[in-house]
Amino acid sequence: MTVLLATQAGSHPADGWIALDGAAGADGPPLPDPGAALEAAFTASAPVWWELGRTLAAGRGAGLAHAPACVANASDLGQMLAWTQLIDQWAAERRRVLVLCRDPWLFRHFAARPGVEPVDRAPPLWPAALRLALRGLAARGRVAVRMALAAWRLRRQRRAAPTGGAHLLVYGHPASRPGHDAYFGDLMAELPELGRLLHVDCPPRRALALAADGRTRALHAWGAPWFALARLPWARWRPDLAPVAPGLRWLVRRAAALEGGTGQAAMILWQLHCQRRWLAAVRPRRLAWPWENHSWERALVRAARARGVATVGYQHSVIGRQMFNYAAHALADPAATLPDRVLCSGAATLEQLAGWGVARSRLAIGGALRFSAPLAVVRDAAAPVFVALPFDQAVAAEMVAAARAAAAQGWRFVVRDHPMTPFAFAESPGVTRAEGGLGAQAAVAAVVYAATTVGLEAILAGLPTLRFRPAGRVSLDILPDGIAVPVCDGTGLAAALAALAPPTAPPGREAVFAAIDPAPWRTLLAPD
CATH class of the missing domain: 3.40.50 (Rossmann fold)
Structure with missing residues (x-):
């Protein structure tokens, strides 16, 4: 057994730990954030979710839900399938991994996987279900x-x-x-x-x-x-x-x-x-x-x-x-x-x-x-970095926090929330609210985005662009096949911006946004 499943930290010797669903961390070395591996597992889980969606669609009330329709920005079922794939991989390795999980449904799901050893009792189900x-x-x-x-x-x-x-x-x-x-x-x-x-x-x-x-x-x-x-x-x-x-x-x-x-x-x-x-x-x-x-x-x-x-x-x-x-x-x-x-x-x-x-x-x-119409925004290293927030409020909060941390190192940011889900945040030194969208800016030093078309528009305009990857969760990669940009997380935003350059050959706009x-x-x- 190489995956230990617990609800809280304790005396469970392991080579590393990871906390899901907000569980508190443990003593000892945490596993590195599996952001890239989680994204890859999420993409690989698509056939499983599609098959499950076909099965669920025949059930009662499925037309009132997002999970049977495989809507990844409204249901986290696909993300849970990705975590399942990662835990199965860890269970097949030689090292011992401690997974901390307080979600009563997820705990029971993971506990039934081969190679997973529960070391705590499953959290009670009825309080969460009733709530x-x-x-x-x-x-x-x-x-x-x-x-x-x-x-x-x-x-x-x-x-x-x-x-x-x-x-x-x-x-x-x-x-x-x-x-x-x-x-x-x-x-x-x-x-x-x-x-x-x-x-x-x-x-x-x-x-x-x-x-x-x-x-x-x-x-x-x-x-x-x-x-x-x-x-x-x-x-x-x-x-x-x-x-x-x-x-x-x-x-x-x-x-x-x-x-x-x-x-x-x-x-x-x-x-x-x-x-x-x-x-x-x-x-x-x-x-x-x-x-x-x-x-x-x-x-x-x-x-x-x-x-x-x-x-x-x-x-x-x-x-x-x-x-x-x-x-x-x-x-x-x-x-x-x-x-x-x-x-x-x-x-x-x-x-x-x-x-x-x-x-x-x-x-x-x-x-x-x-x-x-293509964007008429120019690159100016002296201008602020434009941050395009996604529909997901939790990811938006993480992006604003990352911008604040990078602002302490001298970067300036203007932050634009998603038009359909306004995001409230207090302005701080170096982090202010954008007046209008990306197209309303005269110049930007770079663009940071997550799960919004603004990122693709920036790439097609030849602007230096970063895709933000949140910790421990999937934020959808909205780029079509054949287009990619550097990826950063909350701890590495300042360093990624310092190393960022504009695309050497921006992809043709016509293939994505035709006349x-x-x-x-x-x-x-x-x-x-």
């Missing part, structure tokens, strides 16, 4: 009230909605405005009869502001307040464990408990309810949206196809090598759940989708509606 269950019920109750109020407040938009036609279904991005969409660029100006429908993530106040163009409406308007109050508090994913391999059942239980501790199942159910009622009432002819292959999108495709609605998914951003949700491999029936057509931003992402099982007959290049081709858009979304 998550109560928190989830409260969160879904809040969602139910918010959605019912949104439906009531926006109900007049339903009465004025024209029937038929072509529509965009979009998230409430802060950069959108009346007549212009952050995801689809100037497409609303090019096609003046194109309607816009707002996803249920868009708050009523924002929806009312965007509706000033007379062409934008919120999906909330088609929701029934009684449905929100009666159904949303009880929305849960309850996986069927019988078809799941025994060695993965504790991970599935954990994924269901974690998702059940939030209000996300209620939000997904509300989206499903509203989009079904909108399809029935408006009877559109064509529908396009920023496609990411989430569970609610798969349900949308099935419902739209049943009503004869043509569906167009726009691959609007990037598809990195770890963004597993885009693959068709997790779909039991890709033909039934993929859009009729997927228009890609460039050839690089088209090839990745084809390699991940999306039929080439569905794929075409529509161009980069979101990123039509806009209006022809497929007009063909697929032209008025009746």
